[in-house]
Amino acid sequence: MDAETHLYEFVVPMVPPSWNNEERVARYAAELARSAKLSAVAVSTLDICAPAVERGPDYYTHWALTHFLLDGHHKMQAAAIAERPVQLLSLLSVDASLAPPEKVGRVPALRQAAQAPRRAH
Structure with a gap:
C-alpha cells in the first residue's frame, strides 16, 4: 500500500444481533473475559474504489475487504x-471479488503487515 491507499475491513453479519441467543452471547463474553481465543468464519471479497472527489481530505483509493460472517454471530456479539x-x-x-485477481492476491501480505508489531524509531 502507499500513502494514497487505505485498506478498510468490514464484518457483515448474515442475521441481526437480535436473533442471537442472549445466554449463549453471555457465555462467550465470559469466556473472552478469561482470555479465551474464539474463532468465527467468513467468506470475504475485495473491492477497490477510486475517490469520489477530485481532491480533499478523503482523496484515497479505498480497498474494501468485506467479511460476510457465516459462523460465529454469537461470538462476534460477545466480542x-x-x-x-x-x-x-x-x-x-477471488471470483466473487470486484478487484482483479492480482490485487486480491496481495491481501494476505497486506493483512500480515498490518498486524505486525510496530517498532519505535
Whole structure:
C-alpha cells in the first residue's frame, strides 16, 4: 500500500444481533473475559474504489475487504460487548471479488503487515 491507499475491513453479519441467543452471547463474553481465543468464519471479497472527489481530505483509493460472517454471530456479539478480539477465518473469494485477481492476491501480505508489531524509531 502507499500513502494514497487505505485498506478498510468490514464484518457483515448474515442475521441481526437480535436473533442471537442472549445466554449463549453471555457465555462467550465470559469466556473472552478469561482470555479465551474464539474463532468465527467468513467468506470475504475485495473491492477497490477510486475517490469520489477530485481532491480533499478523503482523496484515497479505498480497498474494501468485506467479511460476510457465516459462523460465529454469537461470538462476534460477545466480542463487541466484552471489547475483546475474536479470530476470523476468512475465505477470500477471488471470483466473487470486484478487484482483479492480482490485487486480491496481495491481501494476505497486506493483512500480515498490518498486524505486525510496530517498532519505535
